[in-house]
Amino acid sequence: MPTSPMLDDLLRRLRSGVSQDAPPQPQRVADRLLQETGADIALINADGEAEVATSGITGGVLAALEPVLTQLLGGQVAAAATQAGGMHVRCELLRRDAPRTVLVVAAGSPLTREAITLASHTGTVIDTLRRVHHADTVADRYRYAAGRLRVGLFMALMAGDVTLARRMTVGAVPPLLDAERVRVHLLYCPPSERDSIAATYQDGPGDRGRSLIVRCPVYEPHLICLVPDDDGGDRDGSGLGAVLRSLVRHDPRYALGISEPQPLQATAEGYEQARHALAAARHTTGRTAPYHGHAPLAGLLPRAQAGAWSRAVLAPLDTLPRFTVDVTRLALTFPRLGVARLLGISRNTVTAHLRRAEDAIGADLHDIHVRADLALAMAVSGLPAVGGGPDGPPQGALDALLATEEADAWARAFLKPVEDRADPHLRSTLRAWVGAGGDAQRAARGLAVSRTTVRSRMRTAERLLNRDLLALGPGTHDLVHALRIADRAP
Known part of the structure; x- marks a missing residue:
């Protein structure tokens, strides 16, 4: 019986099995031995179960071999020859160290020396392929767990809970969590390349790196990167921020938005800034844009009066479960499908929670004016409280809050890039788009232009205002308030 072709085939399968180009196929190796020699083969694991077996080694044969396999x-022994089920059987211990595996070879007639040797080689190859597969599985599980941990750390920082983020780590605290300030870099890239970029540039295993790279659970093309603001590598071109800018510079499919430096507990604000900057970056020549915005409106309102108004607006939500409120808060930032992905629940479940919130506040959360007001109330509620304010807001309290000199200055600064453009079509499109609830088709009908024209003008506005508008998130809320203030200004 010629053994060289079979051995060559075993080596080829071993090479392909340990490469990343093809998954291990131990069953095919076993079937090939049966084809070449007429001998059946099985690989028995430490639990006495057949992980790989050809058709001739049945449960009855293995039951008869149980004392030998034990x-x-x-x-206790390294090899044994016996008979079972009318077959000549040879059993061989492939590994002496735990977990042990046993090779079983059976044929209708006594096995030749060549067949025994070839079967032993085959068993070794099968065991190697099995262990490679097991190692790959463990590595995949580790990568998955590390990825989930990074998402968990990011979400804790998004909630402003640095202490929770530190508690989630094991052993020494990651250097990132000792940083005083970080910049959020938001990379736009093809989804098919996102994993390889993260794997290549994550500068430490699991959560141990100086920076943090997170695959955005909401938007597939987004890669979220937290980089310490004092990262010396950025100055010499070796830091993650410099690497990301280089990627964008050399690939026209990429874009990058960069936040202002933020303390760790303000990661959420940094993320929103990076989102707005990314919206602008995608429509600029260099495709990289730092955030150039203004102080949030919530922080400019009279604190005591704004706090009273916020408490009154949010009071109906106090009767709802905390999770419903959390879903509602996220739905003001992300689309409903994105909230479902982020929380690991169905879109129908998200909708059910939002209906509870709508019933409580007596308003439709599809209305961008309602969303803008609710988002502002939540932003105000997150500010440090001050005393001396009224117990409840007077009628029309929000209008009064937005009529202040500080709010007027904020709105003027917000809209200035559009006003400086001196393009009446752009200004009218912004108002029509807000009036249509962010529906480009409805806005187009009102303006007697195409939907494509409306979206093109909105992308221009995104670049000028440094805001993400088409996603109907925080950028849209700012636009709603700015137009509301501007339209009522004397």
């Missing part, structure tokens, strides 16, 4: 798996 001795082999117990390390």
Whole structure:
């Protein structure tokens, strides 16, 4: 019987099995031995179960071999020859160290020396392929767990809970969590390349790196990167921020938005800034844009009066479960499908929670004016409280809050890039788009232009205002308030 072709085939399968180009296929190796020699083969694991077996080794054969297999798996003997089910059987211990595996070879007639040798080689190859597959599985599980941990750390920082983020780590605290300030870099890239970029540039295993790279659970093309603001590598071109800018510079499919430096507990604000900057970056020549915005409106309102108004607006939500409120808060930032992905629930479940919130506040959360007001109330509620304010807001309290000199200055600064453009079509499109609830088709009908024209003008506005508008998130809320203030200004 010629053995060289079979051995060559075993080596080829071993090479392909340990490469990343093809998954291990131990069953095919076993079937090939049966084809070449007429001998059946099985690989028995430490639990006495057949992980790989050809058709001739049935449950009855293995049951008859149980005493022999017990001795082999117990390390009492290294090999044994016997008969079972009318077959000549040879059993061989492939590994003496735990977890042990046993090779079973069976044929209708006594096995030749060549067949035994070839079967032994085959068993070794199968065991190697099995262990490679197991190692790959463990590595995949580790990568998945590390990725989930990074998402968990990011979400804790998004909630402003640095202490929770530190508690989530194991052993020494990651250097990132000792940084005083960080910049959020938001990379736009093809989804098919996102994993390889993260794997290549994550500068430490699991959560141990100086920076943090997170695959955005909401938007597939987004890669979220937290980089310490004092990262010396950015100055010499070796830091993650410099690497990301280089990627964008050399690939026209990429874009990058960069936040202002933020303390760790303000990661959420940094993320929103990076989102707005990314919206602008995608419509600029260099495709990289730092955030150039203004102080949030919530922080400019009279604190005591704004706090009273916020408490009154949010009071109906106090009767709802905390999770419903959390879903509502997220739905003001992300689309409903994105909230479902972020929380690991169905879109229908998200909708059910939002209906509870709508019933409580007596308003439709599809209305961008309602969303803008609710988002502002939540932003105000997150500010440090001050005393001396009224117990409840007077009628029309929000209008009064937005009529202040500070709010007027904020709105003027917000809209200035559009006003400086001196493009009446752009200004009218912004108002029509807000009036249509962010529906480009409805806005187009009102303006007697195409939907494509409306979206093109909105992308221009995104670049000028440094805001993400088409996603109907925080950028849209700012636009709603700015137009509301501007339209009522004397």
